[in-house]
Structures are given as C-alpha cells and as structure tokens.
C-alpha cells in the first residue's frame with residue numbers, strides 16, 4: 001500500500017520526536033506501507049529539525065524518516081500549478097496533485113480535513129489501519145508504477161546524470177551497464193543495443209548470415225526470433241518444442257541440419273533455459289554458431305551457468321515487461337571474446353571504425369543512454385525480484401494443488417533450475433479462451449503468449465508449413481495462458497486468481 005506522508009504530519013514527527021515517529025518508522029519498515037514524501041517538503045523538514053528544541057534528536061528522526069520514505073520529485077510544473085490553484089492551500093494542492101499522479105492508496109496527515117473532498121482516503125497515524133484496505137479483487141499482469149517506491153530515486157539519479165551532463169549518446173552509463181550485465185551473466189563482455197530484436201539482428205549480421213543461409217530455431221517464440229533471420233535474407237528452419245519446457249527439442253535438431261545451416265537460436269522461453277548441453281554438442285559437431293535468444297531469461301540458470309553465457313552471443317531485451325525492463329526499448333548482447341565484442345561495437349555505429357570510415361555495413365543500433373541509466377539503476381534489485389517471482393510460482397503450485405485443480409490446469413515445471421518466471425504459463429484442459437474471458441470479467445489480467453506459432457504466420461507461408469507440422473507448438477498456442485507473476489503480485493491476489501479459476505471449473 002502506497003501512502004503519501006503529508007508535510008504537517010512529518011513536521012510534527014520531527015518537532016516532537018516521540019512514540020509517534022517510532023510508529024511511523026515501524027509501519028514503513030514493516031513493509032505494510034510504502035511511504036512517500038514530496039521533495040518540496042524536505043527543505044521544510046530540515047528547517048524544522050534545526051529549529052527544534054532537541055536538534056540532535058530531531059536530525060536523527062529526520063534521517064531515519066528519509067531513509068524509510070521515498071522522495072517524490074516535483075517538477076517545476078507541479079509547483080507552478082499548485083501556486084496557481086488559489087482555492088487550495090499550496091501544500092495541500094501539491095500533495096493532491098502528486099497523490100493522484102502516482103495513484104497512492106491514501107494520504108497520512110496530522111489534519112486530514114483539507115483532503116476530505118478529494119476522494120483520496122486520508123487518515124492520521126492513529127487511524128491509518130482503518131483506511132488501509134488491501135485491494136486483492138483485481139490483478140494486473142504488470143503494474144510498473146507500483147514498484148516506483150523502490151526504484152524511482154535511483155532511476156532519477158541516473159537519468160539526471162545523463163540529462164545534466166548532456167552526454168546522451170553512449171557514454172559512462174552505457175559502459176557501466178555493459179560491464180555490470182556481463183558480470184551478472186557470467187560473461188566477459190556485453191554490448192548495449194537498441195532492443196532485443198536488434199540484439200538478434202546484430203548478432204546475425206556479425207556472423208554475416210544472409211541469403212542462402214539457414215538458421216535453426218523454434219516456432220513457439222516471439223516473432224522477432226525468426227523475423228530477424230528472414231530480414232537478413234536467410235531462412236528460418238523450425239524445430240518443434242519439448243512440451244515440458246516449451247523450448248526447442250534438441251533431439252529434433254540434427255535432422256534439420258543441412259550444408260546451408262549456419263546457426264542455432266535456442267530461445268529460453270518464459271525464463272527457463274533450453275536444454276543447452278545437447279545443443280552445444282550439436283553446434284560443435286556441425287560447426288554452427290549458437291545465438292541465445294535470452295530476451296525473457298535474464299538471470300536464468302542451467303547447470304549453474306547463466307543464460308547468455310552458453311552461445312557465442314546472448315541476446316537480451318530490456319522491454320518494460322521483462323524482468324529487468326527499461327522505461328522504453330533497449331537490449332544488450334553478451335559475448336565471450338574481445339574480437340566479437342569489437343565487431344559488434346563497430347556494427348552498432350554504422351560499421352564505422354574510425355569514425356566516418358566504414359569497414360562494414362552496420363546501422364544505428366545504439367542503446368539509449370537514458371535507458372542504460374534506468375536499467376543500471378534497476379539491476380541492483382533484480383535478484384530480489386527474481387526470488388519474489390520464484391516465491392510467487394511456488395505459491396501458485398501450492399494453491400492449485402490445495403484447490404484440486406490439477407486435472408483442469410497443468411502448471412509449468414522447473415526442469416532446469418533456475419527458472420526466473422518472466423511468465424507463469426499454465427496449460428488449460430478445457431476452453432482456454434473462455435476461461436480467459438471469465439478471468440477478465442473478474443478483473444484478472446492474463447495474456448496468451450503466443451496464439452499463432454510462427455510456422456503458421458501469414459508472412460511465413462512461403463516456408464510451406466501446414467497445420468500439424470509442429471504439433472507441440474500448436475497445442476501450446478491453443479491451450480496456454482499467462483497468469484500474473486511479477487514481483488508486485490501479492491499472495492492475496494494469487495489466492496483470488498486461483499479461487500476464481502476454481503469457481504470457473506466448479
């Protein structure tokens with residue numbers, strides 16, 4: 001629950017450090033409440049602490065409060081609009097504008113009266129529990145702003161550094177991100193690029209893959225995996241998936257290898273690694289390059305190694321829905337050797353080295369420096385979010401088992417720990433789309449990733465595949481459904497999801 005701590009309450013806590021300030025700190029630290037303080041309030045609190053009769057104690061309380069609360073930065077516009085609103089007290093107007101913008105659940109104030117007409121629940125420190133009602137009867141697949149309390153101050157610091165330095169293209173934030181991601185994935189280098197799609201495209205460009213070449217991959221993935229192969233004039237050669245992991249079945253790869261095959265792109269779909277050992281063996285035997293599509297799998301492991309560290313290239317997406325998402329499009333490629341890294345660096349700058357001397361035909365595939373700053377700030381939270389997703393997955397397993405729903409619903413299996421659950425995919429034994437509509441009517445968001453396997457997409461009709469060509473992929477496209485699993489999803493919300501599915505089948 002997100003609460004805005006109003007100025008009058010915070011000044012009171014600082015001027016009279018007491019049991020009340022301990023209570024405020026306790027509720028924030030317990031995690032029951034995520035507290036915000038407006039940046040415009042902070043100077044007033046500093047003054048209050050300095051003026052206090054017990055300045056040392058007051059300073060200490062201020063420090064503790066500011067470490068427990070997140071600061072919501074006001075823009076110049078917020079300030080000017082609140083000044084212009086002559087009918088409302090300036091601080092109240094500012095608080096209301098901010099509270100509406102970040103959709104807080106309530107405001108805590110010393111005097112709640114000025115907020116009475118606003119429609120925003122407002123309480124005092126004494127009665128806050130009465131206005132505290134956790135919403136568990138609607139569940140979003142992803143609610144990015146709910147996580148701002150944890151990350152916004154770090155993200156803003158990195159974004160401001162880019163804005164204030166004027167260093168918008170590449171630069172220090174990009175370099176820091178590249179070495180941090182390489183380190184996180186257990187790789188030697190990483191090259192930031194404009195998106196996960198461009199990561200795949202650039203990796204294949206670096207290999208000179210083009211017309212006449214074949215690239216083996218799965219038809220049960222996001223379009224970009226195969227789209228990039230075709231964009232370069234090469235041919236995607238599909239291999240069906242294993243039903244347990246939803247990933248390419250290594251046993252079926254060899255029969256698809258020809259003299260034209262150049263690369264294999266295994267996709268670590270939904271956050272679980274493909275079975276890499278046999279894939280690596282096949283690639284070695286046939287002298288093929290492995291390009292991992294790890295767009296959904298940052299932090300996923302297979303036999304204690306991380307996604308992105310198995311192939312010559314590991315392609316990641318920072319699309320906002322990913323476990324580590326930017327505030328827009330971005331991606332990165334992990335690599336193991338300096339020569340490949342240098343080639344990628346050159347290709348992402350139109351193939352020019354030195355500047356204006358073009359060794360290759362590349363493109364503008366640079367990662368945006370602002371996005372690099374956002375992703376870098378969020379990286380330090382990734383492990384705790386991954387563990388929360390894994391806990392949520394365990395919760396679903398327990399709840400579905402307790403509800404005796406295992407005949408109607410098959411749950412995803414963790415065959416290769418560690419699964420990072422970018423998605424939690426159930427298989428529905430029944431009418432998947434009807435269940436999805438029912439859940440939607442009960443305010444539970446779900447998604448189908450992906451309703452049409454790639455071999456049946458219109459744009460790939462010239463590849464000559466028909467229905468029945470890849471039966472596991474087709475079956476999954478018909479019966480899978482993604483349930484809310486992100487780190488913001490609460491146990492109560494998961495209970496509501498499973499209870500609602502139970503009521504559908506009853």
Ligand SMILES: Cc1ncc(COP(=O)(O)O)c(C=O)c1O
Nearest residue numbers: 195196197222224295317318319
């Ligand atoms: C498996 C897979 N590959 C590639 C991509 C492409 O990434 P981006 O959206 O960053 O271009 C995605 C993103 O949705 C993906 O899920």
